[in-house]
Amino acid sequence: MNYFSSDFKLGILGGGQLGKMLLSDTRKFDIQTFVLDPSDEAPARLACNNFFQGDLLDFDTVYRFGKLVDVLTIEIENVNLDALEKLENEGLKIYPSPKTLRLIQSKAVQKEFYIKNKIPTAKGKAFKNLKELLVEFMDGKLKMPFVWKSARFGYDGNGVKIIRTPKDLETLPDVECIMEELVPFKNELAVIVVRNVKGEVKTYPVVEMEFHPEANQVEYVICPARIDLPISLKAQEIALKVSKAYKHVGILAVEMFQTKDDKILVNEVAPRPHNSGHYSIEASYTSQFENHLRAILNLPLGKTESKVAGIMVNLVGEEGHTGNVKYKNIEKIMAIDGVTPHIYGKRETRPFRKMGHVTIVNENMTEARRVAEEVKKSIRVISTKQ
């Protein structure tokens, strides 16, 4: 197949920052792209060959879009799967496959899948609605504390809650959900696996999410994770097993816990380029975006090792700021060696909105970590009018 400067057309469902970063590589290879996104201000509206505005959950919109392209991929899981299944039945190549997406779209189904495939995961149970969960609780079968998770994406609000007291149950919405044992863990890790159509597979190094000691929010994604080699090998082995079980094609990000007693438990997966792999643009021989593209086009995979240590800091909108965005102190952080800001291209900031990220690379991890802290303390995502 001739993909380069040819009539071949790649479709991407979703035009957010992940789509935008993927387009950087379709441009590099001169591969024609069609992008569908509901927003006319989608970050990926530029740099694609054709942009379509439309609802990713609407059957007809997704089906008609799929009919225009030769291979279809996603940058967001929350798309109309019935349309994808019909397109696949009619011969369209879709990666990840609609079948995989169905297994991932619901956290309840994901949980059952891990158990069935003997993939280590925290103990848990699925519930069709809130009432089922409350019945279970009243029967004394749910021990607090436990973790409650909404089964579906796109639930508006916080999809994960820790339930410590009966009072916490009152705050839960009436949706399909799962409960999970609250596992004491010492590290939150992630492994990105890439697998192409013919089954060639590679893993990226294990990354570590470092949390803010008080706010309990991920502050840094660190590659490589500062963990012992046996843990690292175990995490990669489990991630490979997950990718194989899903017969996944493309990038699969596997998020895991390293428990206090050094077990690895799979938390959840994302069947696409993922926040935990953004560091790869600057630090790796091949970025997760280029490798996603290589995988879904059945090209040979690129080297996943790192050239240098990499740390990623998310840029999220500051509380109390809504309106046209301003990246305060961005010039200050750009003056530091090895610092690269990525600005996603959203004109308007809102509290906690993902507006960009900053990658810090250095030959030395300790120095990278020091710089990351300096970056985190300096840059602020505010609005021009306060």
Place this chain on the structure above:
Amino acid sequence: MNYFSSDFKLGILGGGQLGKMLLSDTRKFDIQTFVLDPSDEAPARLACNNFFQGDLLDFDTVYRFGKLVDVLTIEIENVNLDALEKLENEGLKIYPSPKTLRLIQSKAVQKEFYIKNKIPTAKGKAFKNLKELLVEFMDGKLKMPFVWKSARFGYDGNGVKIIRTPKDLETLPDVECIMEELVPFKNELAVIVVRNVKGEVKTYPVVEMEFHPEANQVEYVICPARIDLPISLKAQEIALKVSKAYKHVGILAVEMFQTKDDKILVNEVAPRPHNSGHYSIEASYTSQFENHLRAILNLPLGKTESKVAGIMVNLVGEEGHTGNVKYKNIEKIMAIDGVTPHIYGKRETRPFRKMGHVTIVNENMTEARRVAEEVKKSIRVISTKQ
């Protein structure tokens, strides 16, 4: 100044592969761009915010385009300078400045500039036309062999010739030109200098052009050059002197000869991102394109050191092939670790047309050089119909 996700507009004259690669960084920073190019198939027509088709040498076209933007830069030198001078007089920020471009656009003026500024260069002389040169020759003042160069860019055909016999003189066109002493050299080197508006300046490592032993064509651009440290320091020192003399803002590529007796002579310069710096996308902490952008926007410059050794191989159209392009064996080279093809996005190949380049990176230079040869031998730029 707020450049990121703001109303700020950057104009780029020229929409070829250099413009296209620059846009990869304007997208990364979400900086609005306007591009002007004569071709509706220009590689940079995508990924800019607004594309205009028009003649870069036409006064009105360039002037009107300049009126739309806040800062103007170029990716090709051959543009209407009268329009730029008028725009600059009216307050537009233009980098590189029209004055610098005037000093560079003509090789005759360039030569005089080096001599005036005590920058080492091969001995030479400028001629208004062919007749002047022939008179000089008949007066016995031109010793053969010598190098003849057309003074202007955009001369259709070969702009450089070595004149060894009187018969060679008959092939010369009647244009403004220079003659230069033919200097025996052992290496052709280049240094990329970046300088921002406030005068912060950095050099990239010296690169080496390795020639095909028979064809006398550049085969590889190698970073770092395999030369002794004193030569490397001298080359960087001279490049800095050139950049300072021009008061250049942005990327300046300084091409040089290392003579048989280890002198460094400046050959010519390019006041923009340059072929000799393409390796920087994969090998350097900051690519030449990102640093050009940082420089012209007066942002702090990024680190110019390399993460790993880098070698660049140009992809040019094969002789005997004209028509829709096909990159034969591209999958084969993509299977090698550390190999990244860049496809510029020209649908039609022609003999010797620059269609793309391939970067090879490796921790080890010897291994990078071996892979580069493998790449060079494998990939072919041909047409789909032969």
